[in-house]
Amino acid sequence: MIIRPREPSDLPALVAALREVHEADAYPVNWPDDPAAWLDPPKLLDARVAELDGEIVGQAGIGETEGLPAKVLAVVGDEPVAAVVRLFVAPSGRGHGAGRLLLDAAVAMAAGRGARAVLDVEAGGTAAIALYERAGWKRVHSGPGDWTTPSGETALLHHYVGPS
Structure with missing residues (x-):
């Protein structure tokens, strides 16, 4: 398993991997109109991307945050934060530690910018939640998201703060 910086040429393979994930796990919950832009x-x-035997099988990114719940802000205080985003591993890449390696890479990317990693996850993402909790992440808040599921229900999000 290789974790490396993502390149623009990786996007088509990542879209294909994301499609596998969506079909297997409903992530993302709502399939984007433009998955490459998503x-x-x-x-x-x-x-960063995960490569297994030359095949791109996953990704983790970090992004700017805005509108964090007060309970998350209470934990991080004035500490800069970066959100872990677009973290997934295709079914074909599972069982090799890619999820944990990508999560650790995201924490390192945030730390490299002097920030603490935070994330949110839809409540139905039980495998992802188990990964975060095994890795020492702490759930600090649960509440409604600002988007709806395909059935029209408001998403329930769990907010996590990464290890310091």
């Missing part, structure tokens, strides 16, 4: 949001600061 993988490269305007506030993205940095990203």
